[in-house]
Amino acid sequence: MFRHPIRVNLPRSAVSVLKRGAHDLLTYSNRPPALRKGIEGRSAISGHTITVFGASGFLGRYIVSKLAKSGSSVVIPYRDDYDIRHLRVSGDLGAVVQLEWDLRNEQQIAECLRHSDTVYNLVGLDYETKNFKWKDVHVDGAARIARIARENNVARFVQVSHLNASPTSTSHYYRAKYEGEQAVLGEFPDAVIVRPSAMYGHEDRFLNQLGFWDMTFKFNGEQTKVRPVHVIDVAEILYRMLDMPVLPSNPVNLPGPTTYTHEELLNLARRVTDNPYRSIAIPKSIAKFTSNILQYAIWWPWFSPDEIERRCIDELDVEGDWDKFGITPTELEDVAIAYLRRFRDATKIDYNSPLETAKAKRRQNAYYSEPSESS
Numbered sequence: 046m047f048r049h050p051i052r053v054n055l056p057r058s059a060v061s062v063l064k065r066g067a068h069d070l071l072t073y074s075n076r077p078p079a080l081r082k083g084i085e086g087r088s089a090i091s092g093h094t095i096t097v098f099g100a101s102g103f104l105g106r107y108i109v110s111k112l113a114k115s116g117s118s119v120v121i122p123y124r125d126d127y128d129i130r131h132l133r134v135s136g137d138l139g140a141v142v143q144l145e146w147d148l149r150n151e152q153q154i155a156e157c158l159r160h161s162d163t164v165y166n167l168v169g170l171d172y173e174t175k176n177f178k179w180k181d182v183h184v185d186g187a188a189r190i191a192r193i194a195r196e197n198n199v200a201r202f203v204q205v206s207h208l209n210a211s212p213t214s215t216s217h218y219y220r221a222k223y224e225g226e227q228a229v230l231g232e233f234p235d236a237v238i239v240r241p242s243a244m245y246g247h248e249d250r251f252l253n254q255l256g257f258w259d260m261t262f263k264f265n266g267e268q269t270k271v272r273p274v275h276v277i278d279v280a281e282i283l284y285r286m287l288d289m290p291v292l293p294s295n296p297v298n299l300p301g302p303t304t305y306t307h308e309e310l311l312n313l314a315r316r317v318t319d320n321p322y323r324s325i326a327i328p329k330s331i332a333k334f335t336s337n338i339l340q341y342a343i344w345w346p347w348f349s350p351d352e353i354e355r356r357c358i359d360e361l362d363v364e365g366d367w368d369k370f371g372i373t374p375t376e377l378e379d380v381a382i383a384y385l386r387r388f389r390d391a392t393k394i395d396y397n398s399p400l401e402t403a404k405a406k407r408r409q410n411a412y413y414s415e416p417s418e419s420s
């Protein structure tokens with residue numbers, strides 16, 4: 046009778062979100078997964094289903110890649126699917142599941158994590174926007190995800206905070222990170238808090254800024270202390286904790302192995318890129334005043350007043366928890382060339398500094414001195 050079937054589009058809110066089903070295998074944080082198959086690798090099954098909120102970010106790509114490559118099913122909530130295209134190929138077909146979400150939509154959050162045994166929350170914001178303030182993202186948003194994770198019997202919740210998170214910090218961002226930790230622990234008392242210092246890597250906002258600009262503003266006489274940490278080391282810790290029934294420490298502090306002043310970092314970048322560099326001293330109060338005005342005048346993220354404040358706060362002098370996870374953190378000087386070479390002048394792109402030449406020679410000698418199979 047009807048040539049066309051009648052379709053009724055129900056609003057999302059009219060459809061109840063299913064909770065974890067009886068057929069879902071439960072994985073507990075203190076026991077290995079019930080179902081495991083094959084040795085670790087793309088086509089193995091690790092038995093874990095993991096949701097990574099903030100997967101489209103800098104740290105997200107490294108942890109998703111490690112998880113998916115080891116045979117876990119990884120759910121990656123996204124806002125813009127262009128931002129997660131590169132993650133789809135991290136694992137075997139079907140291992141990486143993308144779901145659209147909104148931080149304020151509880152139903153979508155529940156859909157993203159209802160099959161998962163582990164949830165990583167890497168959602169973070171360096172600067173406030175018209176729609177999201179730091180409290181919305183770092184405190185309320187993190188607490189919301191933690192609460193929904195608890196309601197859905199997630200076994201482990203990992204919250205990525207910051208080494209400098211403190212209730213008394215002069216930086217709004219660091220205070221919000223601390224409040225976020227407390228809010229998460231309030232909702233999910235067993236949550237693991239991970240505190241990395243400033244991270245560097247290919248897509249960072251750290252070495253790339255040092256390499257890109259040939260002029261920078263000088264705050265605090267460039268004497269602020271930074272303890273840069275390699276993003277791959279942080280991702281490796283997040284990955285290793287997956288199969289640890291009991292974590293050796295909580296919070297997990299992850300500062301880099303060496304402390305540098307900003308001046309030393311600038312010199313390092315200059316040595317590696319071999320580009321001339323200038324820094325202009327500017328009083329903090331004037332810089333903050335100007336950036337406050339510029340925040341409203343331009344629409345792209347610029348130096349926010351809080352970022353200027355953070356440039357004057359030393360990274361905390363605490364011991365790292367690396368050895369408890371069996372990892373030796375990478376020295377920045379050993380890998381800086383990989384991230385900074387592209388900022389070199391085209392005529393010097395292949396030029397190696399004496400340090401790199403010595404390293405390359407050592408590698409070559411080690412290669413040729415290995416006995417071949419035929420000998």
Ligand SMILES: NC(=O)c1ccc[n+]([C@@H]2O[C@H](COP(=O)([O-])OP(=O)(O)OC[C@H]3O[C@@H](n4cnc5c(N)ncnc54)[C@H](OP(=O)(O)O)[C@@H]3O)[C@@H](O)[C@H]2O)c1
Nearest residue numbers: 099100101102103104124148167168169206241242243244
């Ligand atoms: N980078 C560092 O040096 C550093 C150092 C210490 C600690 N941390 C912390 O480590 C975590 C990861 O850092 P990261 O450098 O990887 O961060 P990032 O590159 O800035 O990525 C942030 C992630 O959060 C998501 N996000 C931000 N606001 C959101 C919102 N309102 N709704 C939904 N998603 C939102 C972004 O999604 P979209 O792509 O959709 O925007 C992105 O996936 C953050 O919590 C950060 O505070 C970072």
